[in-house]
Structure formats: C-alpha cells, structure tokens
Amino acid sequence: MAADHDYVIELQEWLVREGLTYPSMPMDGGMPNFFTINGKAYPSTDTIRMKVGETLKVRFIGTNNGFIHPMHIHGGPFEVVARDGETIPPAARFLADTINVGPGQRYDVVWRAQRPGKWLIHCHIPHHTTNNNVEDKGGGGLMTVIEVS
Numbered sequence: 001m002a003a004d005h006d007y008v009i010e011l012q013e014w015l016v017r018e019g020l021t022y023p024s025m026p027m028d029g030g031m032p033n034f035f036t037i038n039g040k041a042y043p044s045t046d047t048i049r050m051k052v053g054e055t056l057k058v059r060f061i062g063t064n065n066g067f068i069h070p071m072h073i074h075g076g077p078f079e080v081v082a083r084d085g086e087t088i089p090p091a092a093r094f095l096a097d098t099i100n101v102g103p104g105q106r107y108d109v110v111w112r113a114q115r116p117g118k119w120l121i122h123c124h125i126p127h128h129t130t131n132n133n134v135e136d137k138g139g140g141g142l143m144t145v146i147e148v149s
C-alpha cells in the first residue's frame with residue numbers, strides 16, 4: 001500500500017554494564033536496560049515530519065531477542081496492511097492503535113495525520129520507554145515523535 005511517507009522501526013534491546021554494550025537475553029544477568037529504535041534511544045530518535053492529511057507507512061521489525069513490544073501510535077488509529085512480508089487482503093485489514101511485535105516479526109501499518117501536533121510512537125511497556133530505568137526529556141528507549149504541521 002502506498003503512503004506519502006515510509007519509516008522503518010527496528011526494535012532492539014541492549015544490556016549496558018560498566019561502559020560496555022551486550023546483546024540482551026531474557027535470563028538473569030542478561031535482561032536489557034536500554035531499548036532502541038534503529039539503534040537510537042529517545043530523545044536521540046528521529047522525528048518524523050509530515051502535514052495534516054498525509055499518510056505514514058511504518059514497518060515495525062522485531063529485531064530483538066526475546067520480548068514482545070506492544071507498539072502504539074498516538075493521534076488516531078492505524079490500519080494493519082501487512083504481516084511478515086505478506087500483504088493483508090483489503091477485506092482482512094483492521095484498525096488498531098497498538099500492535100504486538102514479537103522477535104522476528106514484521107508489521108506494516110498506515111497512519112493518517114488527522115490534525116497538527118506532536119504524536120508519539122512508543123512501546124506500551126513502561127520501562128521500555130526509559131534509558132536504564134531513567135526518563136530523559138520526558139521519556140527514553142522505544143519512543144519517537146511524529147510532528148504534524
């Protein structure tokens with residue numbers, strides 16, 4: 001499905017300890033304390049800029065090791081148009097405001113900018129939107145902003 005803007009979001013998890021970064025694992029001593037979108041944690045993530053009425057296709061990719069991330073977009077529902085590289089037939093597509101993205105999964109969703117403002121894309125697990133359990137400039141981790149003018 002065509003959209004005015006395309007943006008890929010790779011969901012990643014890391015364990016940072018004593019100045020070194022390791023891949024995280026869902027086990028004692030390996031749990032992540034940093035979560036990133038395309039290798040960046042908020043507030044260093046990219047801002048997506050668009051205008052009212054334009055559409056944004058987001059491809060969520062679970063490149064992480066062991067967690068399901070319930071990814072949410074503020075500012076109105078999105079339409080789920082593809083899963084794991086397969087286009088969903090129009091009659092089977094559905095509207096949602098949150099989609100669970102597991103390891104190795106891919107979802108394409110299309111969101112329409114309905115009104116001006118700053119709208120968040122973020123994980124709905126609270127500590128996944130922090131950096132080492134600390135908020136920086138109102139958040140962290142798996143969070144980015146859509147700025148609509």
